[in-house]
Amino acid sequence: MQRRPRLSPITRRILFINIFALVVLVIGLLYVGRYRQELLQTEFAALTVQAEMVAASVGEAAVATEGVDEPELIPEMAGSIVRRLARTSRTQAQLVNADGSLVVDSRRVSGPGGVVEIDELPPPAAQRSFAQNLLDTYDRMIGGLSTTLDPDDDDDIELVQQSRETRMALAGETGRAIRRHFGHRAVLSVAVPVQRYKRVLGAVILTHDSRAIDAAVLQIRLDILKVFGISLLITVGLSIYLAGTIARPLRRLALAADRVRRGLARQYAIPEFGGRHDEIRELSGALREMTEALWKRMDAIEGFAADVAHEIKNPLTSLRSAIETAARISDPTQQQRLMAIVIDDIQRLDRLISDISNASRIDAELSRVEMVPVDLPALLDTLAALHEATIDSHGVHLACEKVGRSPLRVTGDADRIVQVFRNLIDNAVSFSPPGSTIILRAGRDGAAVTITVEDEGPGIPAGLEEAIFERFYRERPAGEKFGTHSGLGLSISRQIVEAHRGSLRAENRIGPDGQVQGARFIVRLPAAQ
Numbered sequence: 001m002q003r004r005p006r007l008s009p010i011t012r013r014i015l016f017i018n019i020f021a022l023v024v025l026v027i028g029l030l031y032v033g034r035y036r037q038e039l040l041q042t043e044f045a046a047l048t049v050q051a052e053m054v055a056a057s058v059g060e061a062a063v064a065t066e067g068v069d070e071p072e073l074i075p076e077m078a079g080s081i082v083r084r085l086a087r088t089s090r091t092q093a094q095l096v097n098a099d100g101s102l103v104v105d106s107r108r109v110s111g112p113g114g115v116v117e118i119d120e121l122p123p124p125a126a127q128r129s130f131a132q133n134l135l136d137t138y139d140r141m142i143g144g145l146s147t148t149l150d151p152d153d154d155d156d157i158e159l160v161q162q163s164r165e166t167r168m169a170l171a172g173e174t175g176r177a178i179r180r181h182f183g184h185r186a187v188l189s190v191a192v193p194v195q196r197y198k199r200v201l202g203a204v205i206l207t208h209d210s211r212a213i214d215a216a217v218l219q220i221r222l223d224i225l226k227v228f229g230i231s232l233l234i235t236v237g238l239s240i241y242l243a244g245t246i247a248r249p250l251r252r253l254a255l256a257a258d259r260v261r262r263g264l265a266r267q268y269a270i271p272e273f274g275g276r277h278d279e280i281r282e283l284s285g286a287l288r289e290m291t292e293a294l295w296k297r298m299d300a301i302e303g304f305a306a307d308v309a310h311e312i313k314n315p316l317t318s319l320r321s322a323i324e325t326a327a328r329i330s331d332p333t334q335q336q337r338l339m340a341i342v343i344d345d346i347q348r349l350d351r352l353i354s355d356i357s358n359a360s361r362i363d364a365e366l367s368r369v370e371m372v373p374v375d376l377p378a379l380l381d382t383l384a385a386l387h388e389a390t391i392d393s394h395g396v397h398l399a400c401e402k403v404g405r406s407p408l409r410v411t412g413d414a415d416r417i418v419q420v421f422r423n424l425i426d427n428a429v430s431f432s433p434p435g436s437t438i439i440l441r442a443g444r445d446g447a448a449v450t451i452t453v454e455d456e457g458p459g460i461p462a463g464l465e466e467a468i469f470e471r472f473y474r475e476r477p478a479g480e481k482f483g484t485h486s487g488l489g490l491s492i493s494r495q496i497v498e499a500h501r502g503s504l505r506a507e508n509r510i511g512p513d514g515q516v517q518g519a520r521f522i523v524r525l526p527a528a529q
Contacts, residue, residue: 011243051192079104165191169203186210403443431457459516
């Protein structure tokens, strides 16, 4: 036996669609470039203010103006100011002279053994979490920090006086730049000119890494990932529940339909979902109704086959008897009578087979034919004119009446509708006394068109108003030759009317004295829109 997958295709589709929408949303939220840019701008503004304060302090307190032709920086005093202010702001500070030579660097400290350079080492290779590695991969996919780097400053500058921001400061403008540092972090650099009476004497360069900014951005992104994880669990749970309420009932319906198809008995039934109020319940009801209709259709086919076999067997038996008898006698007169019986039985068989074939084709033909608007008054008038032109020895007349002024149009197969009224008219003529009148009356009844066929015959035997529509019904007028009718005309007429979503019923016409005055057949068809 083939093992079913743990998740149905519908469940997998629902999970994929819901998770995909959530992932797209989270990917958009994780791109916090604007938030990072705002933090960088804030940091640059703070560094610029600090650099301007350092430059102003150096320009006021560490510039020699007496005994020199032009103002110049005092290296010792300027270095002391720069180091002290850099220690307070926790930034790296550098001071360059107007000619670009380095005056002081807060990373270099003079000691007894000479100058000691303090260089910040890369952070230890700590164990990075899965979320951090995932975010690093995400950054590499969308370009990392490239959207915040200046194109000309992607690498570390060995000599500060060669940097672009230093050259801008020595030219009298404030310069700034951002560079990579240790791969994952960025370094912000701001250069401000040191001026005395508008004369540029040097430049102060402050640098600070983006560790605090990266930590803030990382925390925001980790919070987003936490919310994403919780949302993912909720989405998966709700998706599985939703898929279960759809996939499991559909699977039950499919298995039940398969059992009905393969089963040889009727003990298998389509499950009901009475507690639901959605399309699954409607589908279950439709499948149950379809199954019941199929069983009824099979019963009808079985009964029809039995009736056909019975009806064909009678004329065949009569034919066999007549032929066997004709073979044993030599009297020409008796042989002629037997041959007349044979001819009658053959005609009866031909008529019976034609009606059976017609009845069996109706549903298939109506499912393929194109339905068109049919004007019923015009159709009935044509039938009445044809009947009057070919009136038989009974002398039964046909009259048409239209009730009301509403249009009496229906949508259907005109040929089959004509067949219905031909059968009803022929049936009325066969039961009508000579010289009587059959009335065809058409009118509007709400959303339906009603047509009645009324005769002046003996009426319908009490209690047989429905039995006359059964196949091979044999109640015929007294004196009519046996086998003239197959007994399928009224059954075929009702079959055609019901295929047009209408109804056909019969009743007796009762007079004021309570006596039966004839039969009335009532056809109701939906009016054309």
